[in-house]
Every structure is written in structure tokens, then in C-alpha cells.
Amino acid sequence: MRNAEDRLKFIKPQEPLLVLEPPLSDDWLHEIKYDGFRTQLIRDWAGVRALTRTGIDWSKRYWPIVDAAEKLPAKSFIIDGEMIAPDPDGRPNFHQMHSRMAWNAELLAFVAFDIMYLDGQDLRALPAIERKAKLWNLVKPADGIIQYSQHVEGNGAEFFAAVDKMGLEGIVSKRRNSPYRAGKSDSWVKVKCWDVADFELIGVKRERGKQTQGLMARDGKYVGTAVIATNRSIKERLLQRLERNRAEQPAGVPTAVTGSNVEWVGPGMTARVRYLRGESKLRHASVQDLREIGDSLA
CATH class of the missing domain: 3.30.470.30 (DNA ligase/mRNA capping enzyme)
Structure with a gap:
């Protein structure tokens, strides 16, 4: 047996x-x-x-x-x-x-x-x-x-x-x-393979000596970060808009990515992001362009 x-x-x-x-x-x-x-x-x-x-x-x-x-x-x-x-x-x-x-x-x-x-x-x-x-x-x-x-x-x-x-x-x-x-x-x-799509920009993370990161969401749900790899003038205009468009921390963002170096962005700002296809969260992602409703920072 x-x-x-x-x-x-x-x-x-x-x-x-x-x-x-x-x-x-x-x-x-x-x-x-x-x-x-x-x-x-x-x-x-x-x-x-x-x-x-x-x-x-x-x-x-x-x-x-x-x-x-x-x-x-x-x-x-x-x-x-x-x-x-x-x-x-x-x-x-x-x-x-x-x-x-x-x-x-x-x-x-x-x-x-x-x-x-x-x-x-x-x-x-x-x-x-x-x-x-x-x-x-x-x-x-x-x-x-x-x-x-x-x-x-x-x-x-x-x-x-x-x-x-x-x-x-x-x-x-x-x-x-x-x-x-x-x-x-x-x-x-x-x-x-890579995909390119639009996401909601809900926050910006800046740390000395590191690349600026955008915190992204889709339909209000956090999906990860992307390097803001756009040109200097776009970054400067983004920071000016951050001064005018600050917001409270949205729900559902992991504590690992929050902190005093994150500035939260109010609704209406989108980012065109290049990222690896087939991942549940953004991976190796970079921002190609930034827009507000009815406008573009490019």
C-alpha cells in the first residue's frame, strides 16, 4: 500500500x-x-x-x-x-x-x-x-x-x-x-513591453539628491509612482501650480510613500506616463507630459 x-x-x-x-x-x-x-x-x-x-x-x-x-x-x-x-x-x-x-x-x-x-x-x-x-x-x-x-x-x-x-x-x-x-x-x-497612458497626478515627492516622483492614481485609486522626467520649464511650472493647488492626502495611499516630503495635488491634473505593461502597479515608470484640464504644460 x-x-x-x-x-x-x-x-x-x-x-x-x-x-x-x-x-x-x-x-x-x-x-x-x-x-x-x-x-x-x-x-x-x-x-x-x-x-x-x-x-x-x-x-x-x-x-x-x-x-x-x-x-x-x-x-x-x-x-x-x-x-x-x-x-x-x-x-x-x-x-x-x-x-x-x-x-x-x-x-x-x-x-x-x-x-x-x-x-x-x-x-x-x-x-x-x-x-x-x-x-x-x-x-x-x-x-x-x-x-x-x-x-x-x-x-x-x-x-x-x-x-x-x-x-x-x-x-x-x-x-x-x-x-x-x-x-x-x-x-x-x-x-x-511598454505602455503609455494618462493617470491622475495626486502628489509630488521631492527628496534632496533624488529624482522627483509623481504619485499616480487611476479612477481615484493609487497605482504607484513615476519619475517626473520632463524638461526643467515644465517642472518649474508644475511647482508653481502646486503652490496654488495644494490638497489633503487622499485615502488609500500606502504609508510607505507618504511623509513630509510629499505635496498633495488637488483634482484636475493628469500625467502621461510610460510604464511596463502587465504590472499591477506602475514599474520603471516615467512622466512624459503633464496637463491640467483644458491645458498642457508642454
């Missing part, structure tokens, strides 16, 4: 480092970065289970994918991938994830991008390109709710430009001969 001790164990996922440019060498594979929930599918003698990036069992939430994984032609495996909520055109829609997990799990899909264990063999020491070949042989034709993360070899800049044009979040690049290592490693890197 087998027991729980005999079951395959969760493997801490490998995590890509964030970089600003894709690798140019032909030694790299490039894949689309899918916007969803990192998931590990594990099959052993007791069946298939689906675990989150921290090892929590979400098999009941992902039951259609678990059922599909039971039909894969292997007795045991550990597959790394991303659970997504695809739109009709196949693009991942992160905002639909929670709704589908609760009500329409059959509309989820699992994108497999690595395999660490297969039928008694630990594959982590194999080169990434060989692991992907074994993964494809397991999941092909991958035209159902279990999909396969296609890749290109080399031409990272061209691949990134195509992904950006499609409006996707970014890419993940992996050294083709690298083993699978848990945790962050420079053999996997991610490059995110």
Missing part, C-alpha cells in the same frame, strides 16, 4: 530576471510571456494535481486541466507552465482569471513551457532545448486546453518587436543549453 510519502514533490519554480532588452545571442530561446497564474502539473501513482507557484493545491479550481492531464501518455511527470484565461483570439486575459476559476474553469487553458520530471527520470540537468522536445512529445498536438509554449531560437529583438506589436505583455528568454534551477537565475530573463 503506497502512502503520501511516495508522491512526487513540488519543485520550486525557476524565475526569470527582469531586464530591459532581449538577449541578442543565438544561444537563447524566446517565448511569449503569458499573463496568468504560474502552475505546476504533477502526476504520480495517485493521479494529477495542479499546484500554484508556492505549492498550494488548486486542483479543484483547475479541474478541467487536471482531467486533461490525466489523459497525457505518461505515468508520471512534473510540468511547469502558466494557467491563462484565453480570449477567442488566444490572447491571455488576466482580468478574466478569477471569474473563470469560480464559474467557467472549462474556459481556462494551461500553457506548458518546461518539464522537470518524466516517467522516473529527473530532467532538470538536461539542456532547455532538450527538455522542450520531451515536453512537446508528451503534450502534442496541444490544440486543446493543454497548450505548448512555442519558441524561436535567436533573433530576440525581432521577436520582442513582434510581441510588442501584438499588444502582449512581453517575452521570456532562456539559454538553450541551461539546466532547470529553482529560484531566480540569469539563464532565464524576461523583457516587458
Whole structure:
């Protein structure tokens, strides 16, 4: 009689480092970065289970994918991938994830991008390109709710430009001969695309020796900070308007960004911000322009 001790164990996922440019060498594979929930599918003698990036069992939430994984032609495996909520055109829609997990799990899909264990063999020491070949042989034709993360070899800049044009979040690049290592490693890197949008400027943070930061909100909700990287004349005019347009601290701003060096701005001032796509808060963000209703500081 087998027991729980005999079951395959969760493997801490490998995590890509964030970089600003894709690798140019032909030694790299490039894949689309899918916007969803990192998931590990594990099959052993007791069946298939689906675990989150921290090892929590979400098999009941992902039951259609678990059922599909039971039909894969292997007795045991550990597959790394991303659970997504695809739109009709196949693009991942992160905002639909929670709704589908609760009500329409059959509309989820699992994108497999690595395999660490297969039928008694630990594959982590194999080169990434060989692991992907074994993964494809397991999941092909991958035209159902279990999909396969296609890749290109080399031409990272061209691949990134195509992904950006499609409006996707970014890419993940992996050294083709690298083993699978848990945790962050420079053999996997991610490059995110940029977006530009208008946000409400609710405050300005000035500290000696540091860049001026704008505190941003969307629909009244704080979303992060952006460097005010506009020209000097715009900054000066902004500060003049701050003198005329001071306000009380709005609700919902984390205490970590408040303090005596923050000046709060009254309603009506917007900022055009460049920021990394696919983040819950502004990241690597910079202000391109500042406006008041009916006016522009440019």
C-alpha cells in the first residue's frame, strides 16, 4: 500500500530576471510571456494535481486541466507552465482569471513551457532545448486546453518587436543549453513591453539628491509612482501650480510613500506616463507630459 510519502514533490519554480532588452545571442530561446497564474502539473501513482507557484493545491479550481492531464501518455511527470484565461483570439486575459476559476474553469487553458520530471527520470540537468522536445512529445498536438509554449531560437529583438506589436505583455528568454534551477537565475530573463497612458497626478515627492516622483492614481485609486522626467520649464511650472493647488492626502495611499516630503495635488491634473505593461502597479515608470484640464504644460 503506497502512502503520501511516495508522491512526487513540488519543485520550486525557476524565475526569470527582469531586464530591459532581449538577449541578442543565438544561444537563447524566446517565448511569449503569458499573463496568468504560474502552475505546476504533477502526476504520480495517485493521479494529477495542479499546484500554484508556492505549492498550494488548486486542483479543484483547475479541474478541467487536471482531467486533461490525466489523459497525457505518461505515468508520471512534473510540468511547469502558466494557467491563462484565453480570449477567442488566444490572447491571455488576466482580468478574466478569477471569474473563470469560480464559474467557467472549462474556459481556462494551461500553457506548458518546461518539464522537470518524466516517467522516473529527473530532467532538470538536461539542456532547455532538450527538455522542450520531451515536453512537446508528451503534450502534442496541444490544440486543446493543454497548450505548448512555442519558441524561436535567436533573433530576440525581432521577436520582442513582434510581441510588442501584438499588444502582449512581453517575452521570456532562456539559454538553450541551461539546466532547470529553482529560484531566480540569469539563464532565464524576461523583457516587458511598454505602455503609455494618462493617470491622475495626486502628489509630488521631492527628496534632496533624488529624482522627483509623481504619485499616480487611476479612477481615484493609487497605482504607484513615476519619475517626473520632463524638461526643467515644465517642472518649474508644475511647482508653481502646486503652490496654488495644494490638497489633503487622499485615502488609500500606502504609508510607505507618504511623509513630509510629499505635496498633495488637488483634482484636475493628469500625467502621461510610460510604464511596463502587465504590472499591477506602475514599474520603471516615467512622466512624459503633464496637463491640467483644458491645458498642457508642454
